[in-house]
Amino acid sequence: MSRPLILAWREVRSYLQDKGDLAFTLLLPIAIFALMYFAFGGETLFHGTAYIVNQDPGGQYSTLLLDRLEKLNNLDVSLISDSEAESKLQKATLQMVTYIPPEFSTDLARGVTTHMVFRQRGNGGQEGQIVASIIRSKAQEISQEAGLKKTVKTASGSTQAQADTITQRFLDNEAISPLITIKEVPIGAAPNPVNQFLSGIITMFVLFATSISSQALIEERRNKTLERLLTTRLTAGELFFGKFLANTARAFLQSLILLLLAAIVFRLFTPISFLEVSVVALVFSAAAGALGLLIGSASKSTAQASTISALVTMSMTMLGGTFFTIAAGSTLYLLSRFSLNTYANDAFRAIVSRGQNLAGVSQELALIVGATIVALLLSRLLFRVAGEGK
């Protein structure tokens, strides 16, 4: 084993034995991951609540509408009073409430147009819009059924009971063998909140590792082992390469744990896509390792290195689209191009959500590798200026 590898192995071993470092870099991401799991409940389909004021209680069609809504797996129905709805809408506790009008069933039975009301704050919010769309489709379904019964009765000249039987038979057949079927063809993993946030969390924690990486060099200097190492056969180049390997290994280990958890809990990856995201994680870990070395070379104390690392990490995380999407063309978008997280997040999402392969993210990877090389060269240059090299 060459000297840089021995140096890197010593650091990684010390890191694995340090409970504080381990807690910060491994347990914290796992804790965040657990929060994600509970937040999304291990499933990522939409689930919402329809708040309904039923002004037609006991009516044939209002009861039918509520039954059908309650049978939906992704929707809970909450019946509330008019005054409660008014109060909660005013306080913005609710964004959207559906009103079933008093003559709903009577009007439908007579074939007269009836008006349901969606009262909402602004656009009703994302959940409100989805709930409204579901209620609208169920109401239209009932409306069409009521219209069909009326048409059958008129056309056949039968009694209402006979018309209802004929119509119900048709609807039952339609339910068993519908004329239109929909087939879902997933490409890659479905875009969902886990996909959205997972890459951001991984890249954020990999960048957090720069703090430990930047301090490793300063600690070595403070402990006087740096000078001692530089009086052995270890060259400054080998020292840098060893430190770089150690930094990369630490960050990669961290991201690998998160990826493994994601693979097990959320079943996000195929074996191939897991390997591909691991390659992206490795490349980004190398960039974080180089960044740590650069900060370590430029800093004179551990406090200075921590502060610079925190600033760099937070700016890159915010600008990298970790928590929100940055619209193209904005000033923020321009700034985001300077954040390595942007390219790492893009690469992760392209593989996880859009089913692309490594070739499809080669541009992002090339940019990250380029930044890594620049950071390594700069850090070596700064180290020499500090008079420690040989």
Place this chain on the structure above:
Amino acid sequence: MAEAFLTITDLHKSFNSYKAVNGVSFSIDKGEIFGLLGPNGAGKTTTIRILSTILPPDRGDFTIGSYSGRSNPGAVRRLIGICPQELALYEDLSPIDNLVFFGRMVGLNGKEARSQAITNLELMGLADRAKGRVEKFSGGMKRRVNLAIALMGHPQLIFLDEPTVGIDPQSRNNIHETIRELRKKGMTVLYTTHYMEEANQLCDRVAIMDGGQIIAMDTPLNLRKQVGSPDTVTLEDVFLKMTGRSLRD
């Protein structure tokens, strides 16, 4: 005439306007224990840092073996071992892991490094504590580990920068005996200390340094003779006479 193993010629080093080393020249013979004495800020540690190839000199040169420190620092590093004034070891590792690690850094393979580490720990009286964590050791034990590291790779010249500072008499005695053992094996030693009695007993020759310059250099006996009767004058008397009694930083 003995063969000079280390030769320093007109060495200079300044930090901004402060002249830390100002025209130092001397040589050390092979197998000699040479003491470099001086008050705080005299330039002893800077001289050792230059000889260790950590700091480049502003002017002058030195040779170790036949290699120039300026033009062939890599070859120089293969001949030297350093025991710095401050502890330079990994406290989260055991003594044996520290020694094996630095052994690998000086070019030993795994088996050689382990074998030398065990020998050196035995020499320093630490064989039974080889696997404990250094952070739990006493100051004296840490100092002995610090010295044991410097012996990895069998260096021909060893720089010992105040290796006995702040330790108990037993540990100090162990270090002294180790140094005498090393001399018997032909190792050359450059030793700095503030303990004059220690220098008097250990060193074949001593140089007294002040203000970045060598102000006296001879055997301890001859230096004592320069000041008075060697039976009554101590090396500390010589030192105080030559460097003055005013307090230093």
